[in-house]
Amino acid sequence: MKKYWLFKSEPEEYGIIDLAKAKKGRWDGIRNYQARNFIKTMKEGDFVYFYHSSCPTPGIYGLMEIVGAYYPDPTAFDPSSPYYAQGHRSPKEPWLSIDVQFKEQFNVPLTLHEIKKLPLGQCPLINQGNRLSIIPLTIDQFDLIAHTLSLLNKV
DNA sequence: GCCAACGTTGGC
DNA sequence: GCCAACGTTGGC
Numbered sequence: 001m002k003k004y005w006l007f008k009s010e011p012e013e014y015g016i017i018d019l020a021k022a023k024k025g026r027w028d029g030i031r032n033y034q035a036r037n038f039i040k041t042m043k044e045g046d047f048v049y050f051y052h053s054s055c056p057t058p059g060i061y062g063l064m065e066i067v068g069a070y071y072p073d074p075t076a077f078d079p080s081s082p083y084y085a086q087g088h089r090s091p092k093e094p095w096l097s098i099d100v101q102f103k104e105q106f107n108v109p110l111t112l113h114e115i116k117k118l119p120l121g122q123c124p125l126i127n128q129g130n131r132l133s134i135i136p137l138t139i140d141q142f143d144l145i146a147h148t149l150s151l152l153n154k155v
Numbered sequence: 156g157c158c159a160a161c162g163t164t165g166g167c
Numbered sequence: 168g169c170c171a172a173c174g175t176t177g178g179c
Binding site: 008010031053054055058112130131132133 | 175176177178
C-alpha cells in the first residue's frame with residue numbers, strides 16, 4: 001500500500017528548485033533515529049511533499065515520489081561531508097538515504113500559516129514533535145493538502 | 156538572534 | 168535506568 005510523507009529541508013541548503021532542475025535527488029544527512037526508522041518503511045511509489053523550513057515563508061512547495069529502495073547514507077562515511085558520522089556518532093545500524101523523483105513544483109505554496117488552519121487532526125508538523133524532519137501523513141491528511149494545493153494553484 | 160521543544164549524551 | 172547538561176531544529 002502506498003504511503004505518504006512530508007520531508008523538510010532548508011531551501012538555502014536544498015530546495016524544490018534544486019530538485020526540479022535535477023529531476024532526481026538523494027535524501028541524505030538524516031541523523032535522527034525516528035526518521036531513520038520511517039525511511040526503513042518507505043517503498044518506491046510513496047508520495048512525498050517537499051517542505052521548506054527555516055526560511056521566510058515555511059510551507060509545502062512541491063511533490064516528489066520515492067524511487068528505489070533505501071541504502072546506507074554515503075555522507076555518513078565521507079569525512080569531507082558535514083554529515084560525516086563515524087566514531088561514536090556511528091550507530092550499529094547505519095544511517096540511511098533514499099532517492100526521490102521530482103513530480104511537481106507549486107506556483108503557490110501551501111504555507112505553514114495556511115496548514116495550521118486545515119483540519120488535519122494530529123500531525124507532528126503542527127503539534128508537538130515539529131522538529132521531526134520526516135513526517136508520516138495519513139491518506140486523509142495527504143488528500144486534504146492535495147485538494148487545498150489544487151485550489152490555490154487553479155488557473 | 157531568541158527561545159521553546161525535545162532528542163541525545165554521559166555521569167552516576 | 169535516571170536525569171542534568173548540552174545540542175539541534177525551526178518558528179518567529
